[in-house]
Amino acid sequence: MEARILDEFRAVVGKGLITEASQLHTYECDGLTNMRVLPQAVLLPTSTADVQAIVRICQREKIPFVARGSGTGLSGGALPVETGVLISLARMNHILEVDLPNARVVVEPGVVNSDVTQRVASHGYFFAPDPSSQSVCTIGGNLAENSGGAHCLKYGFTTTHVLAVEVVLPDASIVHLGSRALDRPGYDLPGIFVGSEGTLGIATKVALRVVKKPAVIQTLLAAFNTTTEAGAAVSGIIGAGMLPAAIEMMDNLAIQAAEAAVHAGYPNCGGLLLVELDGPAAEVEHLMDQVGEICTQCGAWEIRVAQSDAERALVWKGRKAAFAAVGRISPNYIVQDGVVPRTALPKILSEIERMSAADGLRVANVFHAGDGNLHPLVLYDRRIPGQEERATELSINILRLCVKFGGSITGEHGVGAEKKMMMGEMFAEPDLETMQLVRCAFDPEHLSNPGKVFPRTRMCAERTGPYQPHPLEVAGVAQFF
Amino acid sequence: MGNHSSSHPSIAAVETAWSDLQVLVGAERFRTSKLEEAVDDVLPHMFIEPANPEEVAGALKIATGAGLQVIPRGGATKMDWGNPPRSGELMLSTRRLNRVVEHAWADMTATVEAGCTLQQLQQTLAEHGQRLALDPLWPEQATIGGILATNDSGPLRIRFGSLRDLVIGITLVLPDGTLAKSGGKVVKNVAGYDLPKLATGSLGTLGIITQAIFRLHPVPRESRTLSFSNADSETMNALVLAIQDCNMVPTGVQVRAGNSSTPEVDLRFEGTTAGCDAQIEQTLRIASGARRIESPADVWNARSTLWSGAEPSVVCKFSLLPGDLGNFLNLIRKASEPLHLPWKVVAQAVGVGYLRLEGNDTGALLNALQDFRKNLETRGGSLVILRCPLEIKSKMDVWGSAGDALPLMRSIKAQFDPTGVLNPGRFIGGI
Numbered sequence: 003m004e005a006r007i008l009d010e011f012r013a014v015v016g017k018g019l020i021t022e023a024s025q026l027h028t029y030e031c032d033g034l035t036n037m038r039v040l041p042q043a044v045l046l047p048t049s050t051a052d053v054q055a056i057v058r059i060c061q062r063e064k065i066p067f068v069a070r071g072s073g074t075g076l077s078g079g080a081l082p083v084e085t086g087v088l089i090s091l092a093r094m095n096h097i098l099e100v101d102l103p104n105a106r107v108v109v110e111p112g113v114v115n116s117d118v119t120q121r122v123a124s125h126g127y128f129f130a131p132d133p134s135s136q137s138v139c140t141i142g143g144n145l146a147e148n149s150g151g152a153h154c155l156k157y158g159f160t161t162t163h164v165l166a167v168e169v170v171l172p173d174a175s176i177v178h179l180g181s182r183a184l185d186r187p188g189y190d191l192p193g194i195f196v197g198s199e200g201t202l203g204i205a206t207k208v209a210l211r212v213v214k215k216p217a218v219i220q221t222l223l224a225a226f227n228t229t230t231e232a233g234a235a236v237s238g239i240i241g242a243g244m245l246p247a248a249i250e251m252m253d254n255l256a257i258q259a260a261e262a263a264v265h266a267g268y269p270n271c272g273g274l275l276l277v278e279l280d281g282p283a284a285e286v287e288h289l290m291d292q293v294g295e296i297c298t299q300c301g302a303w304e305i306r307v308a309q310s311d312a313e314r315a316l317v318w319k320g321r322k323a324a325f326a327a328v329g330r331i332s333p334n335y336i337v338q339d340g341v342v343p344r345t346a347l348p349k350i351l352s353e354i355e356r357m358s359a360a361d362g363l364r365v366a367n368v369f370h371a372g373d374g375n376l377h378p379l380v381l382y383d384r385r386i387p388g389q390e391e392r393a394t395e396l397s398i399n400i401l402r403l404c405v406k407f408g409g410s411i412t413g414e415h416g417v418g419a420e421k422k423m424m425m426g427e428m429f430a431e432p433d434l435e436t437m438q439l440v441r442c443a444f445d446p447e448h449l450s451n452p453g454k455v456f457p458r459t460r461m462c463a464e465r466t467g468p469y470q471p472h473p474l475e476v477a478g479v480a481q482f483f
Numbered sequence: 484m485g486n487h488s489s490s491h492p493s494i495a496a497v498e499t500a501w502s503d504l505q506v507l508v509g510a511e512r513f514r515t516s517k518l519e520e521a522v523d524d525v526l527p528h529m530f531i532e533p534a535n536p537e538e539v540a541g542a543l544k545i546a547t548g549a550g551l552q553v554i555p556r557g558g559a560t561k562m563d564w565g566n567p568p569r570s571g572e573l574m575l576s577t578r579r580l581n582r583v584v585e586h587a588w589a590d591m592t593a594t595v596e597a598g599c600t601l602q603q604l605q606q607t608l609a610e611h612g613q614r615l616a617l618d619p620l621w622p623e624q625a626t627i628g629g630i631l632a633t634n635d636s637g638p639l640r641i642r643f644g645s646l647r648d649l650v651i652g653i654t655l656v657l658p659d660g661t662l663a664k665s666g667g668k669v670v671k672n673v674a675g676y677d678l679p680k681l682a683t684g685s686l687g688t689l690g691i692i693t694q695a696i697f698r699l700h701p702v703p704r705e706s707r708t709l710s711f712s713n714a715d716s717e718t719m720n721a722l723v724l725a726i727q728d729c730n731m732v733p734t735g736v737q738v739r740a741g742n743s744s745t746p747e748v749d750l751r752f753e754g755t756t757a758g759c760d761a762q763i764e765q766t767l768r769i770a771s772g773a774r775r776i777e778s779p780a781d782v783w784n785a786r787s788t789l790w791s792g793a794e795p796s797v798v799c800k801f802s803l804l805p806g807d808l809g810n811f812l813n814l815i816r817k818a819s820e821p822l823h824l825p826w827k828v829v830a831q832a833v834g835v836g837y838l839r840l841e842g843n844d845t846g847a848l849l850n851a852l853q854d855f856r857k858n859l860e861t862r863g864g865s866l867v868i869l870r871c872p873l874e875i876k877s878k879m880d881v882w883g884s885a886g887d888a889l890p891l892m893r894s895i896k897a898q899f900d901p902t903g904v905l906n907p908g909r910f911i912g913g914i
Contacts, residue, residue, distance in 0.1 A: 101804075102728075103724055103728075103805070103806040104804045104805050104806050104834075105727070105805075106804070126728075126730065147673065148673045148677075150671060150673075154671065158644065158648055159671075159673075161647075161677070161680070162644060162648055171891070175887075175890075176887070177887050177888045177890075177891055178886055178887055178888060179888055179891075181802075181863045181864070181865070182804060182863040183802040183803050183804055183834050183859075183862075183863050183864040183865065184645070184802050184833060184834055184835055185634065185645070185684075185800075185802045185835055185865070186802070186865055186885075187865050187867050187882045187883055187885065187911050188882070188885040188888065188889070188892050188910075188911040188912075189681060189684070189685055189689075189892050189895055190634075190647060190680045190681060190683060190684055190685075191888055191891065191892070193647055193677055193680030193681060193683070194676060194677055194678075194680060194681045196677070197673050197676070197677050198676055198677075214727070214728065214729070214730050215730060216730055216732075217730040217731075237589065240589075240591065241589065243612060243701030243702075243703075243704065244701075245700065245701070281732055281754075281758065282730075282731065282732065282754075282758045282761050282762055283761065284755070284757035284758050284760065284761035285754050285755050285757060285758030285761070287757075288755050288757050288758070289755065341669040341671050341672055342669065343587060343590040343592070343668060343669055344589070344590050344591075345587075345589045345590050370671070373669070373670050373671040374590075374669055374670075374671070375671045408667070408668050408669070409667070409668070409669050409672075410667050410669050410671075410672040410673075410674050411674050412672070412673050412674050413669070413671040413672060413673065414671065414673060415673075416673055417673070417674055417675070421674075425674065425675065428667070428674055428675075429664065429665070429674075429675060430664070432661045432662060432663050433663045433664050433665060433675075434675070435661070435663075436655070436657065436661060436663035436665070436678070436899075437663075437665060437675050437676040437678060439895075439898040439899055440676050440678075440681065440895065440898070441676075442898050443891065443894040443895040443897070443898045444891065444894075455675065455676075456675075462898075
């Protein structure tokens with residue numbers, strides 16, 4: 003990168019400019035560590051004005067930029083662009099305003115997810131989205147990925163809890179999307195911005211909705227011989243008209259890993275179910291009895307109900323640590339994030355089992371069973387030639403299967419750099435072209451996190467019609483793939 | 484920008500378009516429009532009822548090609564919402580797209596065509612003890628497409644959210660005839676941009692919705708309602724905030740007020756008998772300062788009563804922070820009393836309400852509305868006029884301010900509908 007441009011960046015962020023290769027390596031990947039790119043520079047702004055000044059330079063010089071929070075994303079959404087800069091929002095980490103009568107909290111994007119809850123907890127409120135990385139991941143990252151978590155079954159996703167966003171657009175203008183009050187007239191811009199994986203601009207201020215803590219929370223743990231039995235219990239619970247706060251399932255391999263890592267005290271079984279109910283005490287007690295009965299009918303041979311916060315924390319510890327725990331039983335692994343309609347869970351699990359046996363690769367399954375969101379962990383050893391390729395292929399085939407069953411290639415991790423080539427399996431070309439009309443409205447020059455989400459880039463015209471192939475494509479010179 | 488109306492189409496091109504449209508859907512589904520189908524004072528020449536999404540796509544492509552403007556129509560319950568259209572030669576009805584395509588009851592999702600009425604959908608879902616947890620206006624006539632396009636929601640919102648929280652997939656026909664799907668059949672899905680949310684509340688200005696997929700909820704085992712009368716707006720607002728600040732889970736918290744009555748609060752609990760009983764007990768303790776009254780019949784449908792009464796009148800939707808509701812009611816009272824404007828409000832505790840204001844003096848109505856809007860907008864809220872005499876629409880934008888996001892909204896419109904075919908001028912900022 004030219005020295006004059008670096009000087010300009012330095013004038014904006016001072017010491018918050020990183021160009022030393024050794025320091026740049028910290029930012030070369032996010033939680034998806036097998037994709038790495040060194041950016042030209044890393045910038046650490048401390049204010050909206052800083053972000054705007056940076057983007058103005060990028061816009062003028064046509065330098066692509068990628069925003070990053072804590073870098074815990076699992077799909078390479080914060081993977082840098084080689085010719086561009088990385089903008090870390092880590093220093094914009096202030097909670098700006100807490101308005102409890104209206105249950106609103108205004109934060110900067112670098113605020114850590116669980117810090118929001120911590121700030122309002124003494125008044126009995128919490129911030130509902132709870133990705134497993136919540137003690138480190140940032141609100142800005144949650145916004146980009148529309149993060150979920152175990153409790154989104156009942157409480158919804160990040161998008162449910164974002165009311166307004168201040169955004170620096172790729173043309174360096176500042177816009178305010180949504181409002182603290184509901185139903186701002188006009189298009190639902192927060193709705194389209196949240197989950198856009200950093201491709202529409204950079205959020206610099208966010209108004210969140212916080213939720214009152216339920217009166218009572220109880221977590222039931224049930225041990226089954228098989229995941230099929232556990233799956234039948236899930237259907238039974240939902241079929242009885244209940245909406246638990248969370249329903250989580252783990253198979254034997256995942257349980258072994260969790261036990262090895264954090265000693266959660268799980269029973270050694272083929273299928274473990276965690277069911278959390280919350281709400282008014284009278285309601286929860288009544289329904290928990292019913293959940294217990296359904297589990298017993300479906301073959302549960304051990305049932306525990308955690309009531310105190312300490313007991314619940316222990317039950318959840320194993321589940322929340324499950325991804326990392328797999329490192330205890332396998333040198334390498336790939337985490338996937340497919341979704342199927344809940345009723346397809348037994349079918350897809352037996353398919354995964356079959357594929358895993360055929361490939362000679364172990365697959366551990368951890369999933370948000372209530373909403374059909376599975377996280378198969380494909381275990382492999384990079385040192386064995388060919389195994390990484392086979393593992394990658396198996397994990398992709400599992401996603402294909404999810405699409406075949408009417409589901410999605412990602413429930414909460416995002417498409418990012420990792421799964422953009424899978425988008426074409428889920429959507430037809432006109433679907434993807436139509437989505438990209440939004441991109442063209444926000445970022446016609448594709449400066450904001452380019453090369454993510456979509457398998458190929460739509461050329462943006464001032465006035466667009468149906469997709470027009472680029473002249474280079476027609477001439478056979480280039481392919482946008 | 485904003486005004487995209489294309490150059491005047493040639494007579495020959497229009498004649499060809501009409502005959503192409505007739506061939507597309509058949510003579511019995513293509514006719515001249517009737518006087519009562521006018522939108523404000525714009526009467527489209529022709530009226531078309533396509534039978535399937537492909538015909539909708541074909542019709543839009545023909546209209547766009549000929550430079551004709553199109554006004555989409557569902558159950559026609561809310562055609563007067565929005566600014567008057569700048570023009571509109573073709574009215575396109577979705578009423579023949581009226582199937583419940585799939586009720587995947589075990590997955591608690593449903594796929595439904597845009598022209599299906601909400602009532603028809605709810606009846607189908609009830610066969611398996613489920614519902615779309617949404618209570619918009621006029622469910623017997625209002626269609627899924629129209630409810631989505633206007634983003635209408637009711638009291639259930641406090642517990643289940645609004646349409647943006649319930650719609651998980653959508654099929655949209657763009658003016659160029661592109662049929663595009665986004666979202667899907669699973670509740671948890673972050674693959675691609677969330678077009679279901681963009682289409683929700685877009686008043687048919689980006690594309691015509693032909694199909695939507697929703698997440699469903701069980702029909703509750705039990706439902707109980709209780710109502711309270713409050714001495715004044717301050718005690719009403721304090722009660723509403725206290726209810727929201729405790730850990731109960733009501734499925735309705737509603738405020739009713741007017742020039743001739745003290746503010747009343749309605750509460751609803753749903754779930755198990757034990758859960759309802761316990762929460763009612765807790766409510767009675769919290770509301771000890773208010774007087775318990777008999778809940779009026781059909782109280783959760785109270786909003787629809789704002790559409791009847793003495794004329795002329797204005798009905799508008801307002802949004803504000805929940806804590807500002809009491810002050811806003813006081814403002815209405817203070818402004819309307821000296822002008823003798825009768826008024827009624829039905830509001831939800833989440834901060835979305837509806838106001839009916841009556842009066843012969845258009846100038847007084849305009850002043851009051853502008854005053855209310857200014858007050859709401861400075862506090863982060865909004866005021867949108869839903870129904871009013873045309874004279875008011877000619878003097879006041881029904882939507883209010885889009886703030887600094889208006890250029891972005893215009894460029895979204897320009898991408899989806901570059902020649903301004905769909906509902907030109909009816910949306911915010913002349914979109």
